[in-house]
Amino acid sequence: MDVDDLVWQTNTRRGLSPRRVTLLLERGHLDLVAQAAVERGEWFCAEAAVEALCRSGDFERALSVMEPFAATGWRAALYAKAEILLRAGRRTEEALPLIRPDEAGGLSTGECHAVAEMLGKAGRVDEAVELLVPRLDESSSLLSVLVGITEGQGRDEWVLDLIAPRADRARRARGGEDRDHAFCGARELQARVLERAGRADEAIRILGADMPGHRFLAPTALAVYGGLLTRHGRLEDLRELIADQDPHAALGIYASALWRHGRAEEAEAVMRSAIADDDWVGYRAWLSSMFLTEGRLDDAIAVARPGFGWNDCSNLLTPLAHLLLDRLDRPEELLRLVEHPSVVPYHDHEEFQHWWRAWALARLGRVDEAIAATEADPRPWADPRIVKADLLRMVGRLDTAADELRALGTIRAREELCEILILQGRAAEAIAVHPTVTELRAAEPKPAPRGENGYSSEPPF
CATH class of the missing domain: 1.25.40 (Serine Threonine Protein Phosphatase 5, Tetratricopeptide repeat)
Structure with missing residues (x-):
């Protein structure tokens, strides 16, 4: 080994x-x-x-x-x-x-983190604390471990005494070069301990004091504060936060809180107003996802449609397709989405639309049409026979899928064949056919040479 x-x-x-x-x-x-x-x-x-x-x-x-x-x-x-x-x-x-090596000082920060967690699981909280406290200035991750292992141990006030000076140091930092990364999460941890100690109002007051005047807070700070306000029904305070923050970061937190509290119409109105004032892709993405979760596909398409032709990082077709594909398992709606007249190929990634359409057709029992859809792709993104076998597996035609993969016989085909054999109840054969780690590593493509700019000039990029 x-x-x-x-x-x-x-x-x-x-x-x-x-x-x-x-x-x-x-x-x-x-x-x-x-x-x-x-x-x-x-x-x-x-x-x-x-x-x-x-x-x-x-x-x-x-x-x-x-x-x-x-x-x-x-x-x-x-x-x-x-x-x-x-x-x-x-x-x-x-x-x-x-x-734990003999010399605790020989532990790296990451190792100290892991050892302290393990000591906590063993019920040796005092030893874990003894290990952590002298090293808390190294990283906020160690402070986070301390907070985690002392939960329910009756030590909240003592932990708060340790956090307070580090949270104050984080407050004195002002972005850029002055930002102190070792304590960047101390304020959020302080709020977490205050809340679990039954002092939620104090947690809201202290963390809330950090918000005004700091338009570009870390997303984690906004999320923690937003979560505090949401859990304790302080949605009006959360609404006021938007005026002092970058709305691209804060508005989704507020709208999500409204939605979770059964105020979906208000959440929709907030986002529609934001889109009217500033047609930012994030607002459209949030609103279209909310509509899709509620089963409102036509509304989701209408909101996202202007972004169907945008570039990869902001294309709004992709999150809708993935939500229908991975989380909601709604092939009828996925097929209607990818066949919508507003859906066009974008930035040389037509193959994803071929796959989404094929998946939807196969899930609807139209496997021959699904296979034809993948074969029509002029630039297949994977070996067409593997794609075909996957579609056959999806509709339960396991014997035919296995025959396709056996005939192909590549490393990737053997990996896929393993899964099909498991589904057929042939577990020992499945493990035997699967490539070994040595085979998998030997089959890895060698990295392409890099140019002067540090990037590869040929695939794989």
Whole structure:
């Protein structure tokens, strides 16, 4: 087992992917997943098998799955092994040496973060605090860990004493070069602790004092303050915030709060007024998404239509299609959207419209039309046979899809074939046919040479 292979898997989400591992577990193949983890060095198999085994109380077997990974010394695997030991109970002394070197000062900020979280999970909050407090000035992430592990521990007032000077330092900073990144989240954390301590009005007052006169606050500060006001029914205060902030950042927070409080007509009016005054793409995107969520496709199209031909980053067709495709699973409406006369190819990305239309047709049972739609694409974005197999799989024609992929035989085809075999109940064969991590890495395209400007002059860019 090789650390580089493990890191590559986590960075690329490749190997036996989380999606395929989930399919295997949903069909009762825990033994095969655990076996693939150990025999093939499949990290996502190991993570999923360990979680399933721990949930069932089989901690010894979970340790046996994780042990070969931990033996490499890879820190993520050591943390995972420590987590198993902690969940097993009464094995804290075995877990802590895995995550905490002899010299705590030798920990990086990220490692200190992870160790403190693990100590908190082990119930060793005092030790976690002892580790964190001397290093709180390094990063707001450590302050965030401190806030997290002390929740429900009766230490809110003590934590507030630690946060206060750092929040004040953040308030004295003024953007640009003077911004103190180590404390950039301290004000929001202060508000969070005040709220959980039952002092929500004070949290609103203190964080609200930071808002006027600072038109370009970090989005997180606006979101936290907006969330505070929304949770406590202070929508009028939230409305007043818009006057002092960049409306591109603040207006969506206010409209979302109105919508969540059952005031959808007011939210719509706010956004329509904003569009009339400043036809910014973000306002149209928010309003069209709200309409789509409410099932108002015609209204969503009408609002988004002016942006259907804009460039990639602001094209309003894309979020509507993805919402219908990924979250709402409404193929009829997706087909009506992509066949709308206002929908035109944009910036050399016609292939996405081909795929969206094919997906909608396949989901409606019109698979032959779907395949024809992909074959009509003059510049296919993937091997047409893989696309065809995916469409066949979508409508349950698994044998035909598997035959297409077997005949193709490429690395990508074998990955897709694995999923189909799982769906057919042939789990062992599915794992065997899936490319190994070594095969996947060997098949990766070599990066193209870079020009003087640092960018590649040929694909892959």
